[in-house]
Amino acid sequence: MSITYLEAIREAQSHALRDDPRVFIYGQDIGAFGGAFKATKNLARDFPGRVLDAPISEDAMVGMAVGAAIEGLRPIIEMQFADFSVVGFNQIVNQAATLFWRTNVPCPITIRLPFGGTEGGGPFHSQSIEAIYAHYPGLIVLTPATVEDAYSMLLEAVAIDDPVIFCEHKFLYYHLKADALPSEALPIGKARIAREGRDLTVVAYSAMVHEALAAAAELSAEGWEIEVVDLRSVKPLDTDTIMASVARTGRLLCVGESWPWGGVTAEIIARVASEGFGLLDVPPQRLNARDTPVPYHPNLWMAHRPTARAIAASARKILRR
Amino acid sequence: MLHTVLDTPPVGETKAARDQTLAAYRLMLTARLLDDKYAALYRGGKIHGGVFLGRGQEALSVAIGISLKKTDIFAPLIRDAAGRLAFGETVVDAIRTYLGSALGPMRGRDGNVHRGRPLEGYLPMVSHLGAMISVVNGTLFARRLKGVSGTVGATCLGDGATSTGAFHEALNQAAVEKLPLVLVVADNQYAYSTPTSRQFVCEDLADKASGYGVAAHSVDGTDLVACLKTAGEAVARARSGEGPQLIVARLLRLCGHGEHDDSHYIDPKLKTSPLGRDCLKVAEEFLLRQQWADSATLDGWRTEVVREIEDAVAQVRREPAPDPYDEKWQAISSRHLIELHDEDSGS
Ligand SMILES: Cc1ncc(C[n+]2csc(CCOP(=O)(O)OP(=O)(O)O)c2C)c(N)n1
Numbered sequence: 001m002s003i004t005y006l007e008a009i010r011e012a013q014s015h016a017l018r019d020d021p022r023v024f025i026y027g028q029d030i031g032a033f034g035g036a037f038k039a040t041k042n043l044a045r046d047f048p049g050r051v052l053d054a055p056i057s058e059d060a061m062v063g064m065a066v067g068a069a070i071e072g073l074r075p076i077i078e079m080q081f082a083d084f085s086v087v088g089f090n091q092i093v094n095q096a097a098t099l100f101w102r103t104n105v106p107c108p109i110t111i112r113l114p115f116g117g118t119e120g121g122g123p124f125h126s127q128s129i130e131a132i133y134a135h136y137p138g139l140i141v142l143t144p145a146t147v148e149d150a151y152s153m154l155l156e157a158v159a160i161d162d163p164v165i166f167c168e169h170k171f172l173y174y175h176l177k178a179d180a181l182p183s184e185a186l187p188i189g190k191a192r193i194a195r196e197g198r199d200l201t202v203v204a205y206s207a208m209v210h211e212a213l214a215a216a217a218e219l220s221a222e223g224w225e226i227e228v229v230d231l232r233s234v235k236p237l238d239t240d241t242i243m244a245s246v247a248r249t250g251r252l253l254c255v256g257e258s259w260p261w262g263g264v265t266a267e268i269i270a271r272v273a274s275e276g277f278g279l280l281d282v283p284p285q286r287l288n289a290r291d292t293p294v295p296y297h298p299n300l301w302m303a304h305r306p307t308a309r310a311i312a313a314s315a316r317k318i319l320r321r
Numbered sequence: 322m323l324h325t326v327l328d329t330p331p332v333g334e335t336k337a338a339r340d341q342t343l344a345a346y347r348l349m350l351t352a353r354l355l356d357d358k359y360a361a362l363y364r365g366g367k368i369h370g371g372v373f374l375g376r377g378q379e380a381l382s383v384a385i386g387i388s389l390k391k392t393d394i395f396a397p398l399i400r401d402a403a404g405r406l407a408f409g410e411t412v413v414d415a416i417r418t419y420l421g422s423a424l425g426p427m428r429g430r431d432g433n434v435h436r437g438r439p440l441e442g443y444l445p446m447v448s449h450l451g452a453m454i455s456v457v458n459g460t461l462f463a464r465r466l467k468g469v470s471g472t473v474g475a476t477c478l479g480d481g482a483t484s485t486g487a488f489h490e491a492l493n494q495a496a497v498e499k500l501p502l503v504l505v506v507a508d509n510q511y512a513y514s515t516p517t518s519r520q521f522v523c524e525d526l527a528d529k530a531s532g533y534g535v536a537a538h539s540v541d542g543t544d545l546v547a548c549l550k551t552a553g554e555a556v557a558r559a560r561s562g563e564g565p566q567l568i569v570a571r572l573l574r575l576c577g578h579g580e581h582d583d584s585h586y587i588d589p590k591l592k593t594s595p596l597g598r599d600c601l602k603v604a605e606e607f608l609l610r611q612q613w614a615d616s617a618t619l620d621g622w623r624t625e626v627v628r629e630i631e632d633a634v635a636q637v638r639r640e641p642a643p644d645p646y647d648e649k650w651q652a653i654s655s656r657h658l659i660e661l662h663d664e665d666s667g668s
Contacts, residue, residue, distance in 0.1 A: 033514035033586060053519045055484035056450055056512060087449060087485070120370025122432050124448035291660075292652040295643075297421035297429035298369055303645030 003181060006173040008147045009039050009112075011181060012154035013076060017047045020074060023158060024050040026061055027078030027112075036080050037114055037173055058088035065109040066095045074108050074158055082115035082167065083127045096163040097138030106161035110154070116169040116207055116257055117305055122296035128206075128258035128289070133165040134235040135262075140164045141235040142188065145209035147178035149232055152185030160188070169207045176210075191238035193245070197225035200251040200315055203242055203268055205231035208255045214308035215315060224319055234264045242268060243276045250281035251318050255306050260288035282321040287314050338549075339613050345387050345407070345545060346604050346614075349379035351626050352403035353601055355412060356576075358630050359419055363580045368419055373434050375400035377575030378507050380600035381540075383407050384548035385475050385505050385568075388556040394460045394474035396444035396453040399434045400507065400574075401477050408443060413633045422640040429643035444476075451478070451487030454504060458491055461500040473559045475503040481512020483529065484520050492565065496533045501559035503566045505552070507542060509574040510596065514586045530567040542570030543596065545604040573597045 003011070016023045025040060031053040034041035044051040054061045058079065065075035079085040085092070092111065099107040117126040134141045140162050144150040150168060157164040186192060194209055195216050204212040209230045216226035227245050231238065246252050252272055254265035265286035272284055287306045295301050356374040363372040375382055378400045386407025389395055395408045405415065417425025418436040427436050427445070437445030442460070446453055457474040464472045482488055483506060495502040508526050510517055523529065530537035536558065540551040548570065555566035573596045577584040591597055608614045651659050 028512075029514045031519075036513070053515050055515075055520045056481045057484045057486065059486050081448075084449060087487075118370075120368070120432065122370060122435060122448075123430075124435070125370075290650045292650050293430070295430045296370065296427070296432035296435075297643050299421075299645055300429055300643050300648060303648070304650075 002177045002179060003147060004174055005147045005150045005168070005176040006037060006039055008151035008178070008181060009154055009168055010041055010043070012151045013040060014043060014046065016074075016076070016155060016158045017043065017050060020158070022072060022074045023076065024052065024068070024073065025076045025078060026052050026054050026065065028054050028056060028080045030054075030078050035078060037170070039078065039112070039114075039168075058084055059091055062088040062091035062109075062111065063095065065111075066091060066099065066107060069107045069109050070099075070105060075110070076158060077109065077111045079111065079113050081125050082113035082129055083124050085111065085113055086129070092133070092139070092163070092165075093136045097136045099138075100162065101138055107163045108158075108161045110157045110164045110166055112166045112168060114170050114173075115167045116171055117294055117301060118170050119298045119301060120296060121170075121294065121301075123293040126294035126301075128167075128256070130165065130167050130234050131258055131263040134264065134267075138163065139235065140188070140233070141167065142233045143167045143169075143206040144232060145169075145172070145194075145204075145206050145230050147176055148182040148185065151181050153188060153232065156185075156188050167206060171207050172210075186232065188233050189236040189238060191232055191241040192230045193227065193241070194230040195226065195228040197227035197249065199224045199226060199249055200253060200319055201227045201229060201242070201245040201249045202253045202255060202311065202315065203229045203231060203265075204255040205234055205264070206257065208257050208306060211306060211308045212255055212311055215311035218308065218312045219315055219319075224315070226315060231264075237264075237267065237271070239271050239275070242272065243279065246272055246276055246279045250279065252280065252284040253311070253314055253318055254284070254286040255311055256286070256288045257305050258289060259291055260286070261291060263288060282318060285314060285318055287311060339611075341387065341549060342546065342604075343608065343613060345380075345383045345549060346608060347622055347626075348383045348387065348406045349403050349545070349601055349604060350622060351406055351412065351629075352379050352383070354623070354626050354630055355402055355415060358416075358634060360580050362419070362634070368433075369421065370432060372419070372580040373399040373578070374576045374580065375402045377573055377600060378509065378542065379403040380545040380548045380604060381505065381507055381542045381570045381572065382477065384545070384552035385477065385503065385556075387549070388552040389473060389475055392442065393472055394442045394444065394457055396437075396446060396457050396474070396476035398446055398453070398477045398479070398482075400479070400509075404477065405443075409441070410443065412629055413637065416630075416633050416637045417640070420637050421642060422637050423643045424640045449487075450482035451485030451491070454478070454488060454491035454502070455494060457502060458495050458498065458500050461502060462498060471560060473501045473503060473556050475505060475556070477505045477507065479512055480506065480508040480510070480517050480526060481515065481520055483526055492529075492535060492567070493533050495565040496535050499562075499564040501562070501564070503552070503555050503559050503568065505568045506570070508569055508571050509542075510591055511574055511578075511587065513578040513582075516588075525569060527567060527569040535565045535567050536563065538566065538568045540568060540570045541595075542572030543598040543600045543603050545600060546607060571596055572600065575599060
């Protein structure tokens with residue numbers, strides 16, 4: 001048997017609906033149609049009345065989830081694309097994110113964002129916007145890179161009492177397969193060493209983990225051993241695991257598919273520079289998408305985002321210092 | 322106001338109506354054949370990303386495009402190949418955007434239906450539904466401030482997009498400012514897979530207008546003649562200072578949401594209902610019945626248009642693709658404010 005990243009997300013939702021009567025799913029075209037990506041295929045049939053088509057009203061979708069959470073339910077919201085979640089931004093960052101802090105009443109909602117670039121996606125169907133959500137206190141931001149994590153982290157997202165922004169990468173949906181679903185998992189907030197190495201720490205998350213692993217394989221042929229840290233969750237950020245890795249390698253490269261300004265990679269470098277400066281043999285570096293909207297044409301898109309080749313090239317520069 | 326048939330016009334107006342209808346038909350035909358070509362290119366793996374067609378919506382789309390002047394503002398949406406051509410877009414520009422040519426208006430940076438030439442009043446849609454209406458409002462407001470009179474701004478929308486907050490905010494805004502906005506809603510029964518029953522419960526979307534103090538027009542979107550009459554009248558009323566006009570056309574989307582979608586969910590009863598009529602066939606039958614054209618002429622047009630499209634595709638496929646090494650990776654226009662990053666930061 002083999003299961004894709006997308007199927008793992010469907011299975012996790014099926015599991016959550018089965019185990020917890022407080023769970024329901026709300027989003028555009030997710031009912032009988034099964035969603036734009038088929039992440040809710042057959043769930044409306046299997047769980048009548050609990051998988052509902054929403055109007056094209058992202059603000060009201062999130063607002064309704066917050067209201068339902070106050071009443072003790074555990075809504076999952078599917079945004080058709082992460083890019084459209086910003087239409088519901090006000091409800092996410094001003095209602096969901098502040099409720100617990102203001103009232104002591106938790107807001108257990110999960111907002112699923114199909115995110116990240118795919119060929120021909122263009123500026124409005126490719127965005128990686130984890131950093132803008134991570135900026136707001138009160139939100140948990142998850143970025144699973146594996147089939148196993150997609151499954152277990154989504155289940156945990158639904159179970160925890162805080163609003164979770166669940167960033168699922170569209171490129172991984174069909175490309176990534178595993179033999180089976182996991183029976184146990186690392187908890188949210190723990191990073192994972194995806195590959196061990198002694199020469200350089202590459203910190204990545206979501207699809208960039210796979211680009212980093214490919215770069216590490218390429219560099220290993222040249223005699224370099226790269227350690228790849230998969231963050232799994234960008235907020236909370238597992239600084240300890242990063243710091244321990246940098247302590248071993250003395251070199252750091254952070255990779256993100258999102259824009260460079262004020263993002264996850266900047267946050268990691270700030271932390272390592274201020275708390276682990278002495279661990280570094282050379283200045284820490286980062287590699288992000290270029291500081292423009294995401295281009296449509298594949299020639300431009302491939303030069304816009306970090307690729308295994310670009311990661312390997314950056315790594316070589318750091319290793320030769 | 323409900324226009325479904327054209328009352329027999331006085332003889333003097335007949336020629337104008339006839340010329341306009343024939344011109345509109347030819348644009349509809351071009352849009353349909355262009356859509357067919359995109360579909361073929363998509364199936365052949367020649368187009369990156371999605372393909373979104375306007376089959377079944379050409380009559381409505383062309384009617385609004387042809388009713389505008391070149392100095393007006395037009396912000397079409399995903400199913401407006403016909404309206405775009407009517408407003409003056411060339412077949413070559415349309416194909417360039419789908420194929421990502423570096424010579425197209427979007428230079429490969431944006432693609433498919435996300436195209437326009439803002440300085441020519443042709444606004445490039447963003448994907449976010451409802452977001453263009455207030456931008457049209459802004460152009461109209463600015464023209465008023467600048468002392469330019471007589472402009473009309475039109476924009477198009479689907480039934481699903483009327484559920485966005487942006488739609489309601491912008492319609493109200495246009496009413497408060499009494500702007501010459503014509504908002505054209507294609508109520509094509511589905512938003513992707515979602516039937517209108519999960520989108521709104523009012524009898525007719527045109528009912529939404531009265532709450533904002535906006536004039537409403539309902540029309541049969543499968544009937545070119547009715548669409549031309551309604552769009553022409555709404556544009557004229559907006560131009561004469563009567564404020565925003567909402568047009569709601571009922572019809573059926575005769576294709577998938579995009580070419581990736583087989584639209585299996587469309588109710589077969591709708592397909593055989595009057596809503597499911599193909600507006601291109603309806604228009605053709607009308608022209609033949611009126612003896613405004615004979616079938617040999619229409620066949621000749623089809624041959625000409627097919628050739629025009631094939632030539633354009635051949636030309637565009639020889640054009641350069643965008644080159645990442647020549648590309649200016651800068652998103653702001655104030656050159657003195659462009660930040661220079663370390664090259665490892667990706668910029
Ligand atoms: C704010 C926003 N949310 C979601 C989407 C995704 N989306 C693209 S088209 C579409 C359906 C649009 O339906 P409708 O407005 O009826 O137009 P039609 O496709 O029928 O022409 C959806 C949900 C979007 N583009 N913008």
